[in-house]
Amino acid sequence: MDPVRNPFAPGAGSRPPELAGRGAILDEAKTAIERALMGRDCRSQMLLGLRGVGKTVLLNQIEELAEKSGHLTSFIEAPEDRELAELLLPKINQTLHKLSFSEQAKAKVHQAIRALRSFAATFKVTYGEMTLSVDPEPGVADSGDIENDLPELMVRLGEAAQEAGKAWTLLIDEVQYLKSRDLAALIVALHKVSQRGLPIVFFGAGLPQVAALSGNAKSYAERLFHFPAIGPLKSKDAKIAIKQPIEDARQSISDDALEEVLKDTHGYPYFLQEWGYQCWNIAKGARVEWADARTASAEATRRLDEGFFKVRFDRLTPKEREYVIAMAALGPGPYRSSDVAEHLGLTHQSLGPRRSTIIRKGMIYSPSHGDIAFTVPLFDEYLRRSFQHG
Numbered sequence: 001m002d003p004v005r006n007p008f009a010p011g012a013g014s015r016p017p018e019l020a021g022r023g024a025i026l027d028e029a030k031t032a033i034e035r036a037l038m039g040r041d042c043r044s045q046m047l048l049g050l051r052g053v054g055k056t057v058l059l060n061q062i063e064e065l066a067e068k069s070g071h072l073t074s075f076i077e078a079p080e081d082r083e084l085a086e087l088l089l090p091k092i093n094q095t096l097h098k099l100s101f102s103e104q105a106k107a108k109v110h111q112a113i114r115a116l117r118s119f120a121a122t123f124k125v126t127y128g129e130m131t132l133s134v135d136p137e138p139g140v141a142d143s144g145d146i147e148n149d150l151p152e153l154m155v156r157l158g159e160a161a162q163e164a165g166k167a168w169t170l171l172i173d174e175v176q177y178l179k180s181r182d183l184a185a186l187i188v189a190l191h192k193v194s195q196r197g198l199p200i201v202f203f204g205a206g207l208p209q210v211a212a213l214s215g216n217a218k219s220y221a222e223r224l225f226h227f228p229a230i231g232p233l234k235s236k237d238a239k240i241a242i243k244q245p246i247e248d249a250r251q252s253i254s255d256d257a258l259e260e261v262l263k264d265t266h267g268y269p270y271f272l273q274e275w276g277y278q279c280w281n282i283a284k285g286a287r288v289e290w291a292d293a294r295t296a297s298a299e300a301t302r303r304l305d306e307g308f309f310k311v312r313f314d315r316l317t318p319k320e321r322e323y324v325i326a327m328a329a330l331g332p333g334p335y336r337s338s339d340v341a342e343h344l345g346l347t348h349q350s351l352g353p354r355r356s357t358i359i360r361k362g363m364i365y366s367p368s369h370g371d372i373a374f375t376v377p378l379f380d381e382y383l384r385r386s387f388q389h390g
Contacts, residue, residue, distance in 0.1 A: 001249075001251055001280045001281070001283045001284075001285075001286070001288075003280070003281045005249060006277055006280045006281060007245035007246065007248060007249050007276075007280065008245060008273055008274075008276035008277035008280055009277060016054070016057050016269070016273070017054070017233070017238075017241035017242075017269040017270075017272040017273050017276070019054070019057065019058070019061060020233055020237040020238070020240050020241040020244075020269075021233050021234060021236075021237030021240075022054070022058060022230075025045075025047070025058065025228050025230070026058070026061060026062070026065065028045070028226065028228070029045060029062045029065060029203065030065050030069070032044070032045065032201050033062075033065055033066050033069050033071060033167075033169065033201060034069060036071070036167045036169070036199045036200065036201040037069060037070060037071065037166075037167040037199060039162065039197055039198075039199055040197075041194065041197070042194075042201050043224070043225065043226050044190055044194075044201055044202040044203065044204075044224060044225050044226070045062075045202075045203050045204070045225065045226050045227075045228060046175065046203075046204045046205070046206065046210055046211070046214065046225045046226070046227050046228075047059065047203070047204065047205040047206075047228055047230050048205075048206060048207070048208050048210055048211055048227055048228070048229055048230065049205075049207075049208065049229060049230030049231055050207070050208070050231075050268075050374075050375050050376065050377050051207075051270070051312075051375055051376045051377065052268045052269065052270030052271060052308075052376065052377055053230045053231060053232065053268060053269060053270070053377075054230065054269040054270070055173070055205035055206075055230050056173050056205065057269075058205070058230065059075070059171050059173055059203060059205050060075075062169075062171065062203050063075055063169065063171055063203075066167075066169035066201075069167075070166065070167070071166070071167045071168060071169045071201075072095050072098055072099070072161070072166055072167070072168050072169070073168070073169045073170075073171065074091035074092075074094070074095060074168070074169070074170050074171065075171045075172075075173070076088070076091060076170075076171065076172045076173070077172075077173045077174055078172055078173065078174045078175060078177045078178050079174070079177060080177045080360075080361075083123070083125075083179070083182065084146070084150075084178055084179070084182035084183075084185065084186065085119070085123040085125050085146060085150075085182075086123075086125050088150075089116065089119070089120055089125050091170075092116055092153070092157055093116060095157065095161075095168055096109055096112050096113055096116065096157065096160065099112075099160050099161060099164045099166060102163070102164035102165070102166070104163055104164065104165075105160050105161075105163035105164035107163075108156075108159050108160040108162075108163040108164075109160045109163075109164075110134065111137070111156055111159070111160070112153075112156035112157050112159070112160045113134050114134050114135065114136060114137035114140070115137055115140045115141045115152060115153050115156040116141075116153060116156075117134055117135070117136040117137075118136035118137050118138070118140055118141045118142040118149075119141040119142070119149055119150075119153050121136055121142070122141065122142045122143070122144050122149060123144075123146070123149075140152050140156070141153045141156075146181060146182065146185040147181065147184055147185040147188050149185075150185040150186065150188070150189045151185070151188050151189040151191075151192040151193075153189075154189040154190075154192070154193055154200060155189075155192055155193060155196065155198065157200070158193045158196065158198025158199060158200045159198065161198070161199050161200065162198055162199055166199065167199035167200065167201065168199065168200050168201075169200075169201050169202075169203065170200065170201075170202045170203075171202075171203045171204070171205075172186075172202070172203075172204045172205075173204075173205050173206075174205070174206060174362075175204040175205065175206035175210050175213075176206040176207045176209060176210050176213065176362060177362070180213070180216070180217055183213060183214065183217045184217035184218055186202075187214060187217055187218040187220075187221050187224060188218060190202050190224060191218070191220065191224055194224065204225075205230075207362055207365055207375050208229075208365050208367065208375075209359070209365045209366065210227075211227050232266055232267035232268045232269075232377070233267040233268075233269060233272070234267065235262060235267065237267075238262050238265070238267040238272060239258055239262065241269065241272050241276075242258060242261055242262075242272060242275075242276050242279075243258065245276065246276070246280070246288065250286075251280075251283075251286050251287065251288070252286065252287045252288070253279070253287065253288040254287060254288065254289050254290060256289075256290040256293075257279070257288045257289055257290045257292060257293040258293075260290055260293035260294060260297070261275045261276070261279065261293050261296075261297075264293075264297045264300075264301075266377065266378070268377045268378075270308075271300070271304075271377070271378070274300045274303065274304065275293075275296055275297065275300050277300075278295075278296035278297075278299045278300045278303075279292055279293055279296040281296075282295050282296050282299070304378075304382070305382055305385065305386065308376075309376070309378075309379060309382040312363060312376055312379070313382075313383075315361060315363070316358065316361070316363065319354055320354060320357065320358050320361075320363075322344070323340065323344070323351065323354055323355065323358060324358065324363065324364070324374075324379075324383060325383050325387050325388075326340050326343045326344050327340055327364070327372065327374070327380065327383075328379075328380040328381075328383035328384050328387075328388070329343060329384070329388060330343060331380075332380060333372070333373040333374060333380060334367050334368075334371040334372060334373040335371065335372050335373065336370055336371060336372075337351070337355060337370055337371070337372055338370070340372070355372065359372075362375055363375060363376070363379075
């Protein structure tokens with residue numbers, strides 16, 4: 001098959017595997033977006049799942065839905081070492097600039113910009129070329145406590161959007177990297193704008209531990225958010241994710257080749273994309289056969305080992321690597337923390353700090369008390385292939 005027209009290549013234009021079988025989630029997001037624009041109660045979403053299930057692709061699709069519905073949107077990918085105030089200020093400034101073109105909203109926009117100036121000065125945020133040529137508003141968003149100040153700022157923004165007949169959609173990826181106080185402030189702010197019926201809706205995405213982190217930050221988070229679990233695709237949807245792009249390109253794939261791809265990828269969208277890409281490049285005729293799928297599996301695995309898996313492993317310190325290799329040595333997870341400690345010949349308590357650091361790096365999480373698991377699907381297989389011989 002022609003690799004130049006590979007439908008699984010990034011940007012090839014075919015429907016990404018991450019969107020197969022995700023219709024219910026997108027429908028719920030669209031409903032929330034439409035309700036926000038009408039000034040009606042809408043429930044924010046927090047998409048939860050392991051690496052490679054397509055959370056970011058879904059967030060991008062939700063942003064597109066919001067823009068088509070007339071929302072102003074702001075997309076943030078939260079890094080590990082940045083404050084939420086620093087991430088939000090340029091986005092809020094851009095949004096207020098767009099709202100300023102509405103004649104009926106000018107007074108509210110001016111109030112919001114003054115609140116933004118107060119907030120920026122209080123939290124000493126620098127933001128490059130951004131300038132605010134207004135005086136701060138004393139007593140608004142300037143207490144120095146982000147849990148008090150961010151809600152005041154977002155209320156001002158919501159009022160300006162409401163006056164302009166607009167709505168704002170905020171999307172944050174990698175929510176697990178937000179500091180606990182920042183996550184708490186965000187939850188309080190969203191709660192306040194929801195109580196006031198202001199047209200702001202939030203969509204977040206993160207690893208499975210985000211639900212617990214949100215609940216720990218504010219007990220009412222479970223009422224404020226819907227937490228849809230984004231997992232591997234069901235067999236029917238996974239088959240569509242592989243077959244449809246191939247058939248759209250007027251080629252085909254045999255049933256046994258399709259089953260082989262599903263067996264190796266376990267239905268995870270990121271891996272389906274990689275396996276599909278390799279199958280297309282390897283097949284010589286107009287049909288992907290079982291032998292092509294087997295060869296594709298070996299090539300896809302090699303590429304993942306050298307890239308997707310290795311990049312994540314390289315972020316760990318030698319002691320952290322020792323810990324995750326010990327996890328993988330126990331077989332498929334989840335794992336008891338005490339079993340990992342026993343395998344290393346150390347105490348469960350002494351390994352606590354090391355385990356916590358690996359969790360903060362987003363490599364492992366705790367699905368239940370005393371248990372740990374990898375956030376990257378098939379990572380245990382990579383570790384066994386790479387570091388256990390004989």
